[in-house]
Amino acid sequence: MSRRTRVSLFLALVLVVVGGVTAYAVGSAADYRRTYQRPPSVPTVSDADEPAGPASGPRIVFRHTGIDDSYGRVATVRLDDPSGPRTVSDVSCDRVDATDEVTACLRTERGVVTTYSLTEYDAGWHELQQVPLPGIPSRARLSADGAMVSTTTFVSGHDYLQVGFSTATEIRDVDGRGHGDLERFALVLDGERVTPRDRNVWGVTFADEDTFYATVGTGGRTYLVEGSLDARTLTSVADHVECPSLSPDGTRIAYKEASTRDGATWWTPAVLDLATGERTVLDAEQASVDDQVEWLDDDTLLYGLPREGEAGSTDVWALDARGSAGPRLLIPLAWSPAVVRP
């Protein structure tokens, strides 16, 4: 092949590649505009139509995940009719938690530099405070009285030589100051004060004004720790517990239990009785659950699962906390459920 032939061949290839890639990009942009302009496939209702509708009273607040013009927005259904019509707000969140008075919203803001933020809203969707977050939103939890909020984010390193990710978990006063990174709290594992460099903290659940529970991961093991905000300590109370969630009656912790299946981590929902240490693994759920569980009531767990074959869409499932029944679909096209009982 002469040099001229090779140059022509290369230029022809450049044309083919640029043409093909451009056509694909334009096509997917058109697709995007089309799919994200259609109305939701599930019934919706506007606040104005129904003043006593899902947005007030006992309700479940969640992130709507239908691939439509409301994708990612915060939506609400009535607690007594979770599969019924939903109201959709104008606020988009990756992860949301709510009480009757406060909504905490974790968001990814795309740009040349992608940024992440926590925004706190009052009951009328007025912004109380916005704070930047160090990484990709993962978990958000408000205390029952709406006075404190915790966030877990994935911080991605970008160095060729370093591990790509770690978690950053913080607790803040709503509309107030932060209490700092939980990795800085004094850590006591199995009764011994330790300072492992690889420690990660994630998945906070609040007990009272001072006490909370969270997961600490170090040396390939995970621990359930009880934290004190005043003393700035984290003390292990059990091991092999991830993403704890305290039951409304305060006696049990729902969590995800890790195992290995086909070489990858597999999480099964489980419940730990804090008084007896008894564990109930809820293997009636056949899918791997990577979520921080929410309690619907003292007997039922809620969590999100991705939809098979529909990237970006998820459903919220309900599961009996004693393991006596299998999971049932509670809210289609939903993620990050928060139960609100005014």
Added chain:
Amino acid sequence: MYLTLSDRPAASPDAPVAGRRRVAPVVVTLGIVSLVTDISSESVAAILPLYLTAVVGLSAVSYGLVDALYQGVSALVRIGGGWAADRSGHPKWVAFLGYGMSAVARFLLLFSTGLAAISAVIAADRVGKGLRTAPRDAMISAATPPESLGHAFGVHRALDTTGAAIGPLIAFAVLWWIPDGYLTVMVISFGFAVLGVALLGLLVPDRPVPERRRDRAPVRWREVARPGLVRLVVVAGALGLVTVGDGFLYLALLELGGFAAHWFPLLYVGTNVVYLALAIPVGRLADRRGKATVLIAGHGALLAAYAVVALSLDATASTLLVLLLLGTFYAATDGVIAALAGRLVPDELRASGIASVQTVVVLARMVSSAAFGALWFVLGPRQALVVVGVALALALPVAFASARRLDLEAAGAP
């Protein structure tokens, strides 16, 4: 002894024709191959964390674990790439295999959904990167007369870094246009990967390798381990052990209140821009003043960066200063060390020589990162930096002393 006159790079048609200011066309072509390939890899790298967590729905922590493993694999493959290039006498086709492997990985990424599939594809990409680096650097070395090696590597690294800066910009422009356009970014990335491979395959001649005396003879590591190269490996390895990754320096700045967390990704961009601007002038300086001398002086810039972070007087000023110093450090080390290593071994063992030094540096920095991470948690960022800085300050005079000998060895016949 191994250098017959006809083998001298200056005699090859790819050598500069119009004085010393120009580099061989093949160096520019290889630079563009790297530029295009870096656009390909960095555009996907920029969106991968978001894609894995937001769309695939994976826990990011599990991704981090596999990532660390592949770094080690990539370092070992690098030695293999150098060995294969010398053994076959065709570095172009070994590099082609490496670039090709990464392109195939980008194609498979379009169809990968689970964590296992995606990590396998990323592993293939890393192996490809490991495989191609040393043969490519050996080709640059072979096509360039010794007195302009620094300049040639500077040109190549400047083009390479340009690609690394453009890639993320393209990715985020696409996501801004098409908010769920992850697949579009991957298609674009695959397109650039194909262009890189085609450019290498079609337009880079498989020529600038000296004829092997003993055809397809095994690579003798004893031949590679000449006193000069061993000295360089020891010096570069020792300095690598006290080289803290820039990620740690940025984190330290963050801890000490230098800037808001969401500027974090921009720090890499800033360092790259400085590296890009300085790669060529510093490379030419290395040609005039001695490559080893500039290599060691670059570590002086690193030491200054430690000092600035540890003192952290004014937040904004120290952040900018650190970016400037780190960019200088990369400009004075990354290309320069390959230029130097290629001169310290016989021509037909060039790729193996370059690969050995690069592998040792990568492994030393991995050890250093782990050790520094431990120091950080025991002592805190400032004290940890002081400890590493003192070690570096003690190592520098010794390294400088050996730099003179290295430069003499590189200047004379090996």
